[in-house]
Amino acid sequence: MLPGFDEALLEKANTKPTVLTYASEEIIVRQGEPATKFYILLEGDVEVFQDFPDQPTRLLNRLSRGDYFGEVGLLRGGKRTATVRVTKNSEVKVMVIEEELFQLFVNNSELTSNDVVRRLHQRVMTSHLSKALPNVDPSEIVAIASQSKGSQYKANSIIVQQGEFGDRVYLILEGEVEVSVIDQGESRTIQLKSGEHFGNVQFSDAQNYPVYLRAIACTDVELMAINRDSFCNLILKSNTNSDIVASVLHHQFLNF
Structure with missing residues (x-):
């Protein structure tokens, strides 16, 4: 057994x-x-x-x-x-x-x-x-x-490549990540911290990621990846949105 x-x-x-x-x-x-x-x-x-x-x-x-x-x-x-x-x-x-x-x-x-x-x-x-x-x-x-997966990334490692198919939403459990966006030849970078998530726009439209996502240089990162279609279906059947779900998931995962 x-x-x-x-x-x-x-x-x-x-x-x-x-x-x-x-x-x-x-x-x-x-x-x-x-x-x-x-x-x-x-x-x-x-x-x-x-x-x-x-x-x-x-x-x-x-x-x-x-x-x-x-x-x-x-x-x-x-x-x-x-x-x-x-x-x-x-x-x-x-x-x-x-x-x-x-x-x-x-x-x-x-x-x-x-x-x-x-x-x-x-x-x-x-x-x-x-x-x-x-x-x-x-x-x-x-x-x-049962489908969602937890992953760990070393500092400065690439998590998502630009152009990769947007089939997952990423919840940041620990650490910080940088999102680099290249728009009309100009590059800008934003930082996401523990408790925030990425993919709420791209995965809902079934697009490729127009950015790349990497762990910042000084810390490792732990993420939870959730299948796009499954997550979308749950959001549609609920009376909430992806921001609320991500917030609850993060808080409960670290304090369970």
């Missing part, structure tokens, strides 16, 4: 996995509580909900046998970011892994670590986009979350 979980790791830990059973509609983890455990679904189905200020509770996802949850809070070292509840008329069995063993598990298996990080990224993005776009179906949010 999750490669790398073997007897050698069990011997290193003071705690051992346990199996617990939860009844219909029983809450397994609650949003806001300290994150101390990791869960693997052995039987049954659960629903993942998240509460937002001044908004109705949002259904983010449904999980079934073989799925797992609880890794977000553990990897981020914080509190539960969502509530997980057993679906109606269902009984659930979960394997419960304490934080110490979970960290051993992740640190000692490259395959498992990559898988957990991938799931973490998807769930973080799902959470952020749900808050930014409350009128969009959660399944569509899950889809865009």
Whole structure:
């Protein structure tokens, strides 16, 4: 189910996995509580909900046998970011892994670590986009979350070449970038900082980028790239705009 979980790791830990059973509609983890455990679904189905200020509770996802949850809070070292509840008329069995063993598990298996990080990224993005776009179906949010990619660039490296097809929008998570525009033979440069984004005009018109984008000379940059068509569809189905979405994504990603 999750490669790398073997007897050698069990011997290193003071705690051992346990199996617990939860009844219909029983809450397994609650949003806001300290994150101390990791869960693997052995039987049954659960629903993942998240509460937002001044908004109705949002259904983010449904999980079934073989799925797992609880890794977000553990990897981020914080509190539960969502509530997980057993679906109606269902009984659930979960394997419960304490934080110490979970960290051993992740640190000692490259395959498992990559898988957990991938799931973490998807769930973080799902959470952020749900808050930014409350009128969009959660399944569509899950889809865009799984498609978006995080990338790091060294100082002074080129991120986007002039003339490149504008098929993505870039959200700046860390660092600063320079956007160089060449218009009628004249060149001008603007700087974008953490929290700002690029591509809101070009990607909506399906044009090539008329500029080039690079990390500034003194710092590395971390970006989140989101597919143009998926992002456009979400914006059209919501009652907000790209600036608001970018602002929410940035704030929530760094403080999740």
